[in-house]
Amino acid sequence: MSTSFTPVVAGSALASDAPAPATAKSVPRQGETPNPSAAALQARFPTAVKQVRVVWGETTVIVDGGQLLEIVQWLHDDPSQRYDFLSDVTAVEFRDLELPIEVVWHLRSLPYRRFLRLKVLLEKGSPLEVPSVWSVYRAADWLERECYDMFGIRFSGHPDLRRLLMWEQYREGYPLRKDFPLRGRFSRSEQLRQALAANPEARYTKEELSIAQAFEDLPDDMRRRLSAGEKTGE
Amino acid sequence: MATKRTVEVELSTTGLDGQGRPQRVPLVVDDGGSPVALEAPAAIEPDLAGDHMLINIGPQHPATHGVLRLVLELDGETVVRCIPHIGYLHCGFEKSGEYRQYNQIIPYTDREDYLNSPGNNVAFALGAERLFGVEITERCKVLRVILCELSRIISHLVWLGTTCIDIGAFTPFLWSFEKREKIYELFEAWIGARLTTTFTRVGGMGADIPDGWLVGLRGFLTDFPKTIDEIDRVVTRNGIWVGRTIGLGVMTAEEAINHGLSGPMVRASGVAYDVRKDFPYLDYETYDFDVPVGTNGDVYDRYLVRMEELRQSVRILEQAAARLPEGPINVKDHRLILPPKSKATSDMESMIHHFKQVMEGPRPPLGEAYVAVESPKGEKGYYMVSDGTSKPVRWRIRPPSFVNLSAISKMVEGHLLSDVIAINASIDIVMGEIDR
Numbered sequence: 220m221s222t223s224f225t226p227v228v229a230g231s232a233l234a235s236d237a238p239a240p241a242t243a244k245s246v247p248r249q250g251e252t253p254n255p256s257a258a259a260l261q262a263r264f265p266t267a268v269k270q271v272r273v274v275w276g277e278t279t280v281i282v283d284g285g286q287l288l289e290i291v292q293w294l295h296d297d298p299s300q301r302y303d304f305l306s307d308v309t310a311v312e313f314r315d316l317e318l319p320i321e322v323v324w325h326l327r328s329l330p331y332r333r334f335l336r337l338k339v340l341l342e343k344g345s346p347l348e349v350p351s352v353w354s355v356y357r358a359a360d361w362l363e364r365e366c367y368d369m370f371g372i373r374f375s376g377h378p379d380l381r382r383l384l385m386w387e388q389y390r391e392g393y394p395l396r397k398d399f400p401l402r403g404r405f406s407r408s409e410q411l412r413q414a415l416a417a418n419p420e421a422r423y424t425k426e427e428l429s430i431a432q433a434f435e436d437l438p439d440d441m442r443r444r445l446s447a448g449e450k451t452g453e
Numbered sequence: 454m455a456t457k458r459t460v461e462v463e464l465s466t467t468g469l470d471g472q473g474r475p476q477r478v479p480l481v482v483d484d485g486g487s488p489v490a491l492e493a494p495a496a497i498e499p500d501l502a503g504d505h506m507l508i509n510i511g512p513q514h515p516a517t518h519g520v521l522r523l524v525l526e527l528d529g530e531t532v533v534r535c536i537p538h539i540g541y542l543h544c545g546f547e548k549s550g551e552y553r554q555y556n557q558i559i560p561y562t563d564r565e566d567y568l569n570s571p572g573n574n575v576a577f578a579l580g581a582e583r584l585f586g587v588e589i590t591e592r593c594k595v596l597r598v599i600l601c602e603l604s605r606i607i608s609h610l611v612w613l614g615t616t617c618i619d620i621g622a623f624t625p626f627l628w629s630f631e632k633r634e635k636i637y638e639l640f641e642a643w644i645g646a647r648l649t650t651t652f653t654r655v656g657g658m659g660a661d662i663p664d665g666w667l668v669g670l671r672g673f674l675t676d677f678p679k680t681i682d683e684i685d686r687v688v689t690r691n692g693i694w695v696g697r698t699i700g701l702g703v704m705t706a707e708e709a710i711n712h713g714l715s716g717p718m719v720r721a722s723g724v725a726y727d728v729r730k731d732f733p734y735l736d737y738e739t740y741d742f743d744v745p746v747g748t749n750g751d752v753y754d755r756y757l758v759r760m761e762e763l764r765q766s767v768r769i770l771e772q773a774a775a776r777l778p779e780g781p782i783n784v785k786d787h788r789l790i791l792p793p794k795s796k797a798t799s800d801m802e803s804m805i806h807h808f809k810q811v812m813e814g815p816r817p818p819l820g821e822a823y824v825a826v827e828s829p830k831g832e833k834g835y836y837m838v839s840d841g842t843s844k845p846v847r848w849r850i851r852p853p854s855f856v857n858l859s860a861i862s863k864m865v866e867g868h869l870l871s872d873v874i875a876i877n878a879s880i881d882i883v884m885g886e887i888d889r
Contacts, residue, residue, distance in 0.1 A: 224723065224748045225723075226706075226723045226724065226725045226746045227706045227710070227723055227724040227725065227726075228725045229724075229725060229726045229727075229730070229731040230731060239738060240730070240731055240732060240733055240738060241733060241738050242733045242734055242735065242736050242737070242738060244588065245588050246583065246586070247586075248586055248818060248820060274820045274821060274822075275583050275584070275586070275820055275821075275822050277821075277822065277823060279821075303710050303711070304710055304713065304726075305713050306713070306823075306825065306832065306834060306851060307823070307834060307836065307849070307851040309836065309847075309849045311821075311838050311846065311847045312846075312847070313840060313846055314840060314842075314846055315840070323836070325823055325834070325836070325851070327732075329710065329724075329726055329731070332731055332732070334732065334823075336823065356711055356713065357708075357711050357712045357713070357860070357863075358711065358712050358713025358856055358859070359713075360859050361855060361856065361858075361859035362713075362856065362859075365855075369547075383539065383540060384539065384540035384543040384888060384889075385540060385543065386540065394545060394548055395547060395548055399548075401548060401549070401552055
């Protein structure tokens with residue numbers, strides 16, 4: 220073990236006399252003091268910040284989607300903010316279909332022990348597209364892919380935006396959208412038919428096969444099917 | 454002897470080559486211009502540098518700890534690229550949760566990270582309680598801490614046992630599973646279930662501990678450190694173990710934070726981030742325990758961190774057992790907690806509450822809450838959005854091993870194929886939680 224080792228400690232940017240973190244007690248639904256980063260964001264990006272609200276002690280900042288990447292980059296880099304940890308990327312669609320779809324980022328600043336929720340509202344009818352924060356946080360890789368998979372929200376700038384939990388040929392749509400029925404869009408018999416028709420042998424994507432020019436090593440029938448343009452499945 | 458010159462002539466008879474150009478072959482002619490026999494070319498080493506191999510691991514493979522599938526590109530035995538595939542266990546817990554009342558979602562939380570069921574129950578209940586604006590009783594808090602820490606021990610023991618098997622040590626597996634069985638016996642005595650506990654309710658717990666349960670817990674806490682020491686003695690300085698874990702899958706502190714790693718994964722990289730310390734819940738700030746931190750961020754450090762966390766969990770459990778206060782376990786609010794059965798059948802108001810709660814379910818006010826706890830795998834968050842009805846409009850799990858696993862491509866690059874198994878084991882994945 221090297222003697223020069225110093226751990227990265229959460230709360231390191233706080234003053235030494237700052238109060239120790241404690242379990243929140245009897246948090247009111249509204250009226251808690253907002254996270255100071257919200258005011259800083261309002262001062263820095265006056266046009267992009269649309270609303271700040273505090274519910275159950277958690278600060279939510281609703282921002283303009285066009286400037287999201289800029290805002291996140293600033294929150295990550297600015298020495299007075301240092302939001303270095305991306306907890307979660309997800310989306311919310313309400314049962315009232317008139318309400319916009321919300322894309323939600325949960326950020327943590329470990330040095331300042333802060334928690335901030337960023338939201339972008341995507342109005343119904345507008346394209347479901349927001350900038351990807353992959354260039355700032357690598358954690359966004361799978362989180363954004365999952366969000367795309369489940370809600371169909373495109374994260375522009377993501378290097379590899381493919382379906383993650385559902386297979387690539389999944390054609391029923393986006394499961395967590397409210398217009399997607401709980402039992403799936405297709406009938407049970409159609410779902411069964413598709414499952415039985417799936418080709419479990421063709422398990423590789425073209426990209427993966429190109430690794431080893433493995434195409435030549437495949438069995439004859441599979442090679443024939445693939446060259447006839449059949450899509451590979453999981 | 455005539456000197457030989459090599460000339461290239463176009464031979465129309467051989468047709469086209471792979472790129473569609475006319476094929477040109479070398480032809481050897483002597484000085485007089487007449488062709489001579491070709492000599493066999495000197496033997497040369499075959500060029501293998503460009504030949505990469507495709508290896509598929511999983512989804513049905515004991516060392517992937519579930520239905521994880523890794524497609525690896527190998528250069529010799531070195532991993533050049535790793536393409537993970539997940540989703541084989543996806544069953545739409547989040548979608549189903551939108552059609553369930555809050556208390557009805559708790560069984561789903563058992564089944565995502567099934568090694569940490571009580572911990573997930575607690576985390577979900579904490580999230581729902583924030584959404585309802587409920588403050589739970591002191592006794593309930595301490596009981597929940599006991600649940601969380603016992604399930605942390607279970608999860609780490611399963612991790613330890615299976616990882617030892619992956620790397621070639623069988624005995625620690627038996628020792629750790631024996632102790633795990635002891636905890637399951639404690640759960641069975643208290644909860645009635647072993648794996649899928651479903652034990653918290655919004656606003657309280659399913660039942661109080663039975664008489665004498667703490668004696669069993671104390672007995673376990675006396676025995677258990679001996680097992681840790683035993684495993685420690687067998688594994689920590691074992692030559693094979695050390696040789697197969699040191700220097701593998703290294704993540705620096707900055708990389709670990711940027712990749713969103715949490716739990717023992719980020720702590721092994723030297724980042725002292727523990728939700729229990731930094732964003733406390735259940736009064737964890739009043740317990741005296743340490744957060745172990747690794748220095749190198751490799752597989753060996755992750756092992757050391759988890760071993761130390763087992764000891765710290767024992768410390769927390771001892772304090773919790775010592776301070777367990779008397780009092781009710783449930784909040785006094787019959788809109789949230791079912792009235793006792795005897796009252797529900799004899800008292801009109803209790804019956805109404807019982808009926809309304811079972812048929813309609815309690816309704817939280819409009820709002821949203823993200824509550825994170827330190828699960829054995831890392832920061833586990835539940836994000837709930839209420840639109841004022843008895844069912845959440847969105848219920849989101851932030852699965853720690855999902856985010857931890859997403860860094861596997863980076864961690865295995867440049868390592869040997871056999872090390873992929875050790876690195877994958879060190880992440881401590883539970884596919885139920887990753888696919889949900």
